Amino acid sequence: MFLDKIVNQTRLDLAQRKIEHPIEELQRLAFEQSSPRDVLEAFEPRDQVHLIAEVKRASPSKGLLAPDLDPVATALLYEQHGAAMISVLTEPHFFLGSPEYLTAIKHAVSIPVLRKDFIIDDYQVYEARAWGADAILLICAILDDEQLRHLLHLAHSLRMRALVEVHSRAEAQRAVDAGAMIIGVNSRDLVTFKMNPYLIREIRQMLPANRIIVAESGIHSPADVRRLARYDVQAMLVGESLVVSPDMPGQIRMLLHGANRTTQVKICGLRDAEHIDAAIEAGADMLGFIFHAPSQRYIAPERIPSLLAASNHYAHIDEGQVLPDLVGVFVNKEAAYINDVAEQAGLHYIQLHGTETPEFCQQIKRPVIKALSLTDKADLHQLADYQAVTWRLLIDTPTPEWGGSGRTSDWDLAYRAAQQEKILLAGGLTVGNVADAIQQVHPWGLDVSSGVETDKRKDVQKIHAFLQQVRQSEKDVALK
């Protein structure tokens, strides 16, 4: 098994290095270093997704990635294009890393540098500091609770930070209990190398809001990074897709732009597998189902599993593709009922479209999207009341029938709201007006239902046209 193999090799190497360089020598070198760079500051502001760019020439899962990579030139390029931190592999056998890369990179750049290795012993922590590292990686899977706490403490005592890596709920809990401030969720299983892109969605909710969360591994595409913006992570750790890219600056720009400046699209009121497939193919980020019986778009919650099973994309899960998040829309239902449906139907977010109070929102066991209608400036104060207890706010047109009216909301008020919070804009969006909506409101996301319908039914062409228009408008904004 790979992980055992590498830990055994690490032990052998370590025994050798301990003979060559006694620990006292490393401790002395470690204490001689100037103070580590501030790692926490590198992740400010916390509501953005920052890039930890990795210098990695090879990996056991992918083999040679970029054997001729110049580590220092690459790190400088990462920094120049906006990386917040550099991760440097120092493991020589499986990742073709080296301590020399770490030291040379530390001297060349002015952002913090992480030692990426399989750390199991105090000796390696002193080494990291002696080589210039500002942070180290600690992998939960190869450490017991005692070791984890001890190594974390040792890193802190040398004024370094630790990125504590987890790959399950249980490990995430261990990391939190050990007092980890920076928690990395690795989508790649280090034992089987299998990717689970959904892991971050599963684990994110159980991690305290005051920690820095890092999404690790397999981050390549615009869709990958738009997802990270939904899971409120503070950083993404990217290696492969950078080192193999023929246009590294372009790839960095795409990653940072995609995670921080693109618009999330939720297609709401879906009732047919055909339209679910169309929304997925068009690149929708969230799919919404209306569980409000008076609505024309109502679907019974019990029907969701069979509806999804009838979709080609859900029936034949294709590895490279990540499926959207599912949102259930409720109007003034009981919390217990909503929580039950969320569980049964496998919903990721709950949208509350009635007169639910902030206190009510706190009873919901999924992140909440609270719909609010703003009629004048005075209504903006509601935002703050809900913001603290919800995931996102959705600004809809005020109507007596709880949304779906097809009328546009007040974009000026929505713009003010979008300056304060991450909002979803809803109400009367169509392929014809969505570019203007993005320009005028700068919303975090868009919610469309009637605008992608013909004769009150979803329209495959309109779904595609809408998403194309959104993605095109984002590009135009980026070029400006």
Ligand SMILES: O=P(O)(O)OC[C@@H](O)[C@@H](O)c1c[nH]c2ccccc12
């Ligand atoms: O190259 P990728 O798929 O972008 O992944 C980077 C990083 O997450 C990965 O290198 C990594 C995550 N955890 C590790 C532990 C050891 C070695 C490597 C890793």
